[in-house]
Amino acid sequence: MHQLRLFLIALQFLTRVPVPARIGWSPEWLSDSARYFPAVGAVVGAFGACVLGVASLLWPWPVAVGLSMLATIVLTGAFHEDGLADTCDALGGAVDRERALAIMKDSRLGTYGVVGLVALLGLKFASLTQMALPVASAALVVGHAASRAVAVTLIRWLPYAGDPEASKAKPLARAAALRGWWVAWLWPLVAAAIWPELAAAWSVAFIAAAIAGLLCAGWFMRRLGGITGDCLGAAQQIAELVFYLAILARWREVVM
Numbered sequence: 001m002h003q004l005r006l007f008l009i010a011l012q013f014l015t016r017v018p019v020p021a022r023i024g025w026s027p028e029w030l031s032d033s034a035r036y037f038p039a040v041g042a043v044v045g046a047f048g049a050c051v052l053g054v055a056s057l058l059w060p061w062p063v064a065v066g067l068s069m070l071a072t073i074v075l076t077g078a079f080h081e082d083g084l085a086d087t088c089d090a091l092g093g094a095v096d097r098e099r100a101l102a103i104m105k106d107s108r109l110g111t112y113g114v115v116g117l118v119a120l121l122g123l124k125f126a127s128l129t130q131m132a133l134p135v136a137s138a139a140l141v142v143g144h145a146a147s148r149a150v151a152v153t154l155i156r157w158l159p160y161a162g163d164p165e166a167s168k169a170k171p172l173a174r175a176a177a178l179r180g181w182w183v184a185w186l187w188p189l190v191a192a193a194i195w196p197e198l199a200a201a202w203s204v205a206f207i208a209a210a211i212a213g214l215l216c217a218g219w220f221m222r223r224l225g226g227i228t229g230d231c232l233g234a235a236q237q238i239a240e241l242v243f244y245l246a247i248l249a250r251w252r253e254v255v256m
Helices: 002-014 027-058 061-076 079-092 097-105 111-129 133-157 178-193 196-224 229-250
Strands: none
Touching: 002 027, 027 061, 027 133, 027 178, 061 079, 061 111, 061 133, 079 097, 079 111, 079 196, 079 229, 097 196, 111 133, 111 229, 133 178, 133 196, 133 229, 178 196, 196 229
């Protein structure tokens, strides 16, 4: 029962899906719920895949892909996209650590944020439009799960760079437990096992997403000395994009 509570807390934190108030809440539970972030990612990806399938029956393929992406953004409240934009604004210019952290707290969107967000969403759109419907649907589910496992990995291994008292995700400033980190990676692996015919593509995509996470970790440590909630959103978005690009690079048969 407690594990279901943790999943619902993760669902409430990462999406706009309402959950019963009776499940309760505590800072420790939010931290422990990080193990279910990839499971929530799989749910988000599955929702996007459902919208993709239905929309493809009514409109041209590029429109269906665009609606699918919009559906996942609405479901999550642009939670991760906002983190990406703030991170690009903070780290895009040559500013010191303190100034970068201050920029992340600014609700206004700057040039680096706009360019980063448009470029990433455009590349995700371009990648998904090159996949057939079954592959794109599978990639959405597994990609959303794997990219959130990358974010959990950063929570586990990197220090928190911002002010925990001023953070909306204050409990996540506490490193995820080692067991929770391993559990987090089980979800995308289980999701990938549903489509064994894509095993070759999955293996390359998982490695590529992990490398993207390592590069993000190095970037954040060099510029900030750790991570913030915005950094986690940026890492998730970058890892998701790299996951799709790796599938296309590894298995050309998915190209339409």
